[in-house]
Amino acid sequence: MPAQTTIKSYVYIPDGCKVQVKDSDDVAYTDLGVVMGAVTASLTWTEAKLEYANAEEDIKIKDMLIDGAFTLGNLNPDNIVKLSNGIITSATTAASENSSIPVQTIAAGWDDQIKYELVMETSSTDDTKLKMATAPSLTSVVLDPDSAAESLTAWSASASGDYTIVADSDSYSGWSIIFNSASMATGTPKTKTIAITYAANTPVATTTLKCGTAAYTAVAYSLKFTHTDSDSLVRQLELFSVFTKSGGIQFNFKPVSDTGIEEMPVTFQAKIDTTRTDGDQLFEWTVNNGAD
Secondary structure (H helix, E strand, O other): OOOOOOOOOOOOOOOOOEEEEEOOOOOOOEEOOOEEEEEEEEEEEEEEEEOOOOOOOEEEEEEEEEEEEEEEOOOOHHHHHHOOOOOEEEEEEEOOOEOOOOOEEEOOOOOOOOOEEOOOEEEOOEEEEOOOOOOOOEEEEEEOOOOOOEEOOEOEOOEOOOEEEEEOOOOOOOEEEEEOHHHOOOOOHHHOOEEEEEOOEOOEEEEEEEEOOOOOOOOOEEEEEEEEOOOOOEEEEEEEEEEEEEEEEOOOOOOOOOOOOOOEEEEEEEOOOOOOOOOOOOEEEEEOOOOO
16 A cells, blocks of 8 residues: 655654743743653633524634643642642741751853752762752852862852852752853863852751632743754743643652652643733744754
8 A cells, every 4th residue: 555645744753841830920930840641731712603594604712721731750849839820838947057068069161141050968978958948158169179279259239250149949959050250260260160168058857838728819820841852953832821720739649569659640721811912822832943
């Protein structure tokens, strides 16, 4: 039997995607990390059929929605809050102060305006990562510590500096560092390593999520699903006004006989965002030319 078509330029091999969330207080998306199984997003609408005695019927479309689901495998409590439309809040309990956090090294080849995770571990013999409720205190940040040892200065509102610490929900500690090579004295600073020495810091011992009120007006969040191929070309779906559905956040515990990981199924519905331009209120589906 002959082939019925040779057209297959837009055939994609399944390869998963990155799932990101942005709640109403965020200026940038947060990577939710590992998800399990398929991500689904189905466009639906309500149809109104108008029939006439002497003309062809009209089909009117309204109430356009996207119904979808994914299953979280990376159960970061902060991200669960972002998916809750504001009904879940988070509180932390502090642990004891830790003065044994090992020195962190940023390898040569770093670049400006890139967030580098502040990796804070319990000690040199315990690699348990620490989470911080506030920006960590540093004893020193040194460029080329084994040679010239230039001490770097933190950026401040009154003067430029060599680095700044920023909140980063993609970082386990909750914080990252950004460098500014232009203000560093050492020539070709990006070819040098950087050593970060931590002062005594008080990490988070427990994160507690809380929920429950008689009535609440849900606040929409945004979702973005992105597949990036080996040539950095993307296929991407962005939903602007998303609400997690009732029953759509599940706190489950699997039995010991299960060979998988703990998971959290999430179901959601994206609705029209009337603050956007008409015709661009529900979603954007972007495909770079040549993307796999």
